Amino acid sequence: MIKLLIYEDNAQLREGLTMLIDGSEGFSVLAAFKNCSNVAHEVKTFRPDVILMDIDMPVVNGLEGLKRIRETDDEVKVLMLTVFDDHKNIFQALQNGANGYILKKTPPARLLEYIQEASTGGAPMTASVAAQVLKMFSQMNLPADKDYNLSDREKQVLQLLVNGYSYKMIAAEMFIAMDTVRSHIKKIYEKLHVNSKSEAVAKAFRDKLV
Amino acid sequence: MIKLLIYEDNAQLREGLTMLIDGSEGFSVLAAFKNCSNVAHEVKTFRPDVILMDIDMPVVNGLEGLKRIRETDDEVKVLMLTVFDDHKNIFQALQNGANGYILKKTPPARLLEYIQEASTGGAPMTASVAAQVLKMFSQMNLPADKDYNLSDREKQVLQLLVNGYSYKMIAAEMFIAMDTVRSHIKKIYEKLHVNSKSEAVAKAFRDKLV
DNA sequence: TGGAGCATCACATGAATGTGTGGTTTTTTG
DNA sequence: CAAAAAACCACACATTCATGTGATGCTCCA
Numbered sequence: 001m002i003k004l005l006i007y008e009d010n011a012q013l014r015e016g017l018t019m020l021i022d023g024s025e026g027f028s029v030l031a032a033f034k035n036c037s038n039v040a041h042e043v044k045t046f047r048p049d050v051i052l053m054d055i056d057m058p059v060v061n062g063l064e065g066l067k068r069i070r071e072t073d074d075e076v077k078v079l080m081l082t083v084f085d086d087h088k089n090i091f092q093a094l095q096n097g098a099n100g101y102i103l104k105k106t107p108p109a110r111l112l113e114y115i116q117e118a119s120t121g122g123a124p125m126t127a128s129v130a131a132q133v134l135k136m137f138s139q140m141n142l143p144a145d146k147d148y149n150l151s152d153r154e155k156q157v158l159q160l161l162v163n164g165y166s167y168k169m170i171a172a173e174m175f176i177a178m179d180t181v182r183s184h185i186k187k188i189y190e191k192l193h194v195n196s197k198s199e200a201v202a203k204a205f206r207d208k209l210v
Numbered sequence: 211m212i213k214l215l216i217y218e219d220n221a222q223l224r225e226g227l228t229m230l231i232d233g234s235e236g237f238s239v240l241a242a243f244k245n246c247s248n249v250a251h252e253v254k255t256f257r258p259d260v261i262l263m264d265i266d267m268p269v270v271n272g273l274e275g276l277k278r279i280r281e282t283d284d285e286v287k288v289l290m291l292t293v294f295d296d297h298k299n300i301f302q303a304l305q306n307g308a309n310g311y312i313l314k315k316t317p318p319a320r321l322l323e324y325i326q327e328a329s330t331g332g333a334p335m336t337a338s339v340a341a342q343v344l345k346m347f348s349q350m351n352l353p354a355d356k357d358y359n360l361s362d363r364e365k366q367v368l369q370l371l372v373n374g375y376s377y378k379m380i381a382a383e384m385f386i387a388m389d390t391v392r393s394h395i396k397k398i399y400e401k402l403h404v405n406s407k408s409e410a411v412a413k414a415f416r417d418k419l420v
Numbered sequence: 421t422g423g424a425g426c427a428t429c430a431c432a433t434g435a436a437t438g439t440g441t442g443g444t445t446t447t448t449t450g
Numbered sequence: 451c452a453a454a455a456a457a458c459c460a461c462a463c464a465t466t467c468a469t470g471t472g473a474t475g476c477t478c479c480a
Contacts, residue, residue, distance in 0.1 A: 094347040122337030123344045130333035133343065137304040151426060164409035166466075180428050186469075187426090195468070196436090197408045199374035205415035361456060376436070390458050396439075397456090405438070406466090421480100428474075437466065448455070 002119045005048040006032035007039070007065060008081075009057040013104075017052065020108050027115065036065030043069055048076060049119050053098075055082040055089055063092050070097045077118040081106075085129055091136065100124040146207045148191045157184045162201050212329045215258040216242035217249070217275060218291075219267040223314075227262065230318050237325065246275025253279055258286060259329050263308075265292040265299055273302050280307045287328040291316075295339055301346065310334040358401045358417075367394045371407060372414050 004021060006029060008014040014032050022029040030046045033039075035057045043051070051069070055062035066078055077099040082089070085103055093101055100118050102111070103126045114124035125133065150158065153174075160170045167185070171178040185200075194200050214231060216239060218224040224242050232239040240256045243249075245267045253261070261279070265272035276288055287309040292299070295313055303311055310328045312321070313336045324334035335343065360368065363384075370380045377395070381388040395410075404410050 091347075094344055095350075097348045099341075099344065117337060120337070121341055123335075123340035125333075125340065127327055127330070127332030130335065130340070131309075131331055133347070134304055134309065134333045137301075137343070138307045140305075153427065161408060162412050164404065164406060164412060166406070168466090176427085177429055179430060182468085183428080185467090189468080194374065196374060196376070197406075197467075198371060198411045201408045201411045202372050202374060202415070205412070363457065378436090386457085387459055389460055392438085393458080395437090399438085407437075423478105423480095425476100425478085427476080430471100430473080432470085433468105435466100435468080437464100439464085440462085442461085443459080445458070446456080448453100450451105450453080 002027050002050055002115060003046070003048045004029045004050050004052060004115070005042065005046055006052045007034075007036055007057065007062060008032065008052070008054040009034045010054075021112070021115070024112055027112065036060040036062065036068065039065045040068045040072060043073055043076060050077045050079060050115055052079050052081045052115075055080060055084055055093070063089070063096065066093060066096045066098055079115065079118050079124065085126065085132070087132060087136070090129055090132055094133065101129045102126045103129070148207075150188065150191055154184055154188050154191070157181060158188055158200065158204055161185070161188075161197060162204050212237050212260055212325060213256070213258045214239045214260050214262060214325070215252065215256055216262045217244075217246055217267065217272060218242065218262070218264040219244045220264075231322070231325070234322055237322065246270040246272065246278065249275045250278045250282060253283055253286060260287045260289060260325055262289050262291045262325075265290060265294055265303070273299070273306065276303060276306045276308055289325065289328050289334065295336065295342070297342060297346070300339055300342055304343065311339045312336045313339070360398065360401055364394055364398050364401070367391060368398055368410065368414055371395070371398075372411050 004027065006014060006017055008017060011034070014034065018029045018032050021027045030048055031042070033042065037060045039060070053062040053065060057065075062080060062082065066080070069076065069078060074097070078097070079100040079102065080093045080098045081102055081104060083104050090101055100114060100123050102114050102124055106114065106126060117124040156174060157170060160173060165173065167178050167181045170181045174181070188200060189195050192200055192203050194203055214237065216224060216227055218227060221244070224244065228239045228242050231237045240258055241252070243252065247270045249270070263272045263275060267275075272290060272292065276290070279286065279288060284307070288307070289310040289312065290303045290308045291312055291314060293314050300311055310324060310333050312324050312334055316324065316336060327334040366384060367380060370383055375383065377388050377391045380391045384391070398410060399405050402410055402413050404413055
């Protein structure tokens with residue numbers, strides 16, 4: 001028996017969901033609320049397995065509600081159930097530990113499957129949402145593994161530079177003369193097409209050389 | 211009619227998959243290969259809708275194959291089909307633009323659904339994989355929004371510093387004297403607990419201040 | 421075997437940078 | 451309003467840094 005809490009501001013939909021789910025074999029809706037203003041306490045009281053969470057609610061919205069839940073509870077499965085499927089909301093929700101993200105247009109039978117899936121540790125997502133998630137992944141922090149042909153020694157020097165070492169400290173660290181450090185750095189500047197420490201450091205970060 | 215290519219080194223499984231899929235209504239397997247050594251050319255020749263891609267293959271594995279495909283083709287849907295469901299492989303695959311990631315233990319009927327889903331722009335994932343993806347999201351490298359109480363002006367200076375500007379250039383850019391730039395930078399160093407340009411730049415990147 | 425690349429070191433110079441100390445004016449805020 | 455914070459400016463000094471020139475020894479490889 002999967003125990004649920006529902007957060008949804010629209011009274012009609014809230015009733016509808018409760019009816020549907022509570023009337024289905026193996027599901028039990030413990031309670032349904034119209035916003036998250038008291039979510040932390042409610043979760044603690046009812047100890048549900050899964051929470052259906054709308055995003056667009058007055059007073060305290062679903063994303064904030066999710067945060068409040070996750071402050072004390074990493075176990076309960078939170079399923080975002082919303083009309084929005086824009087980047088920003090999806091990202092925020094997943095970032096904050098949502099276990100799934102499905103759209104309200106989901107047909108009832110499918111919804112029950114999704115709840116089931118969430119309760120068993122899955123991550124149900126509407127296809128369009130899943131596609132966006134993958135897209136975010138492929139676009140995100142692109143390694144952009146550029147190759148500047150830095151020699152091993154040059155890489156070491158750059159690494160230390162990035163760590164805030166002075167030439168003198170680098171020399172000490174690498175057991176070489178400061179002048180040698182200088183010539184390495186000169187080489188590095190040439191290869192990265194920069195001409196100052198800070199530019200080199202910035203480039204190292206941007207191109208994920210470090 | 212969904213046209214497929216299959217890459218799978220195990221001959222038995224390759225045959226099995228081909229049989230299953232090609233024998234199903236609405237699916238057509240154009241060809242099946244035992245590694246990716248010629249994947250770019252094959253994709254260009256057969257122009258499939260969906261590619262089933264094993265990861266663990268000799269010579270050229272599936273991840274490398276995926277990369278090669280994506281170098282020239284962003285349209286074809288690539289479905290990773292593998293026994294591995296570890297972080298590293300999943301991450302790499304999604305990073306490189308896979309459209310789905312499903313395990314070989316997936317029952318045949320489900321597999322056909324997944325292929326269907328991929329072809330229509332979805333992102334089919336085995337539940338365990340989806341769960342890991344979400345976990346990566348919530349654990350991933352966040353703004354980590356530290357607050358160093360930088361004033362607006364200080365933030366501007368830091369930003370320009372990160373872009374490789376010299377004090378002189380910053381002064382010109384901000385219509386202030388170089389000495390003022392200096393005092394701002396001094397303040398910044400204090401607030402970030404650093405004492406050089408490169409450290410400040412590094413910290414700005416690390417803490418996502420820029 | 422001889423050039424190409426890498427790593428090492430040296431000396432020199434001017435510009436950039438960090439640090440210290442002093443100040444005025446404007447904006448924010450209790 | 452008065453105090454605090456922010457923004458602004460100036461002068462001085464030592465250090466760091468970028469840049470140039472030149473040199474030695476090593477390894478790789480064609």
